[in-house]
Amino acid sequence: MKRSVFFISDGTGITAEALGNALLTQFEGIEFERNVLPYIDTIEKAQTTAERINKAFITDGQKPIIFDTVVDKEIRSVIRTCNGFPIDIFETFLSPLERELGHQSSYTVGTSHSITEEDTYKSRIDAVHFALDNDDGIRTKNFRDADIILIGVSRCGKTPTCIYMALQYGLCAANYPITEEDMRDGMITLPKFLKENQHKLFGLTINAENLSNIRNERRANSRYSSLAQCEMEVDSVEELFIKEGIPHINSTFFSIEEISARILNITGIERKN
């Protein structure tokens, strides 16, 4: 039995979703049926929305949970006529914040803002392009412009972590895959373009079995994805991290959000937004 949830906004709905999901993920055992309804900006749309919520109430036999960030008071009051359970984060907290800051909020004024801030927006987009242009070691001459360079074996999570750090923090994150080509006599030697930027290096490692599973999805039953090969690569890379004093974490049980937060925490690199 799923519980219906509605995220309602007269804009993109991104803020209502971010706020609501942060609360909902604290309820583990419950399955939620999420409905995101952006651009509810007319009375007609509000009426349709209220009807939809009422239908869910009848079908589920339980009040749908409602997170809304609708600014227009008339539209809100139409939505509030329905049989739902509203969680009103803005109304609850903006008044005390307004008093403390001595300043009216855009929400109160009627020009609610999305969580995107213009001044940091361009740096985030530039960072995404940087991450793509400097992914997977395709280029190494830009490493001097990078804020951080992730290194590790192929498919240990470098690329999505770089993308996330670019989008979320505006950081120019490059990455370089350590392969057998970087090995001599079973030992990895840092290539010159990494050695020159050693203070920017951060290592990702991963459990060999998980790596083998991930690689098998890409190239089944290949040497590349065999457990023996994965173990050999992971061992060599971990040895390198220790030998060269490169800070590193094991990505196996962390999401890219967690890996990124930990990298900032360990390195002390400042976010750009």
Next chain:
Amino acid sequence: MKRSVFFISDGTGITAEALGNALLTQFEGIEFERNVLPYIDTIEKAQTTAERINKAFITDGQKPIIFDTVVDKEIRSVIRTCNGFPIDIFETFLSPLERELGHQSSYTVGTSHSITEEDTYKSRIDAVHFALDNDDGIRTKNFRDADIILIGVSRCGKTPTCIYMALQYGLCAANYPITEEDMRDGMITLPKFLKENQHKLFGLTINAENLSNIRNERRANSRYSSLAQCEMEVDSVEELFIKEGIPHINSTFFSIEEISARILNITGIERKN
């Protein structure tokens, strides 16, 4: 004069930040000095944090705003001894939600969760890899596996939008840049691999002047970035969108978050997380 803000968590701090920023962005005229303090998971770290907040209070002459999602009650009480203005979203809303859902939250139980959900995590990471592998028309044979294919002139915002839709919605988003090579007699003809997937196409366009500025940052004073060239390309592409009935939006004044939300709203494509 900046107002100090502290986001405090015993985990990554991502939830505290998301909640707090959604509220803070409603205060336009105020500049905030943001301090993200993740992994505050010992009494000692809590004491250091409280001291840091008190220092900010003395320097600023104003109470720092505090958003925290610390689960441990002892750690929280140490932080609460400081001279700050706490906004307690979890405490305020989780109790009513617990009553309504008839279920204790992980927060109450002491195992607070981040906003990352495991079951949708893999699809998001796969989608990021798909977006990268199918960026900028480098491959077209996977277009049949795409949920959506963005088309438009070079540097109109296709790539970061695809990346965002992958990370945020778990959608497999490909993109293809329309260039002069796709033109015959001044008219654009859809290449076969796009024609076959026409129901998945979504167009991005952009004001020619803004495009010219963006391109100039990349290749200054080139034909590629000249206003005349940008106008010609944009005109041809917009003509194509209309002729072929391809839904499209002008990206000039929207963030990638807004573009993505609008694309979902216009096409009705279902997010995968």
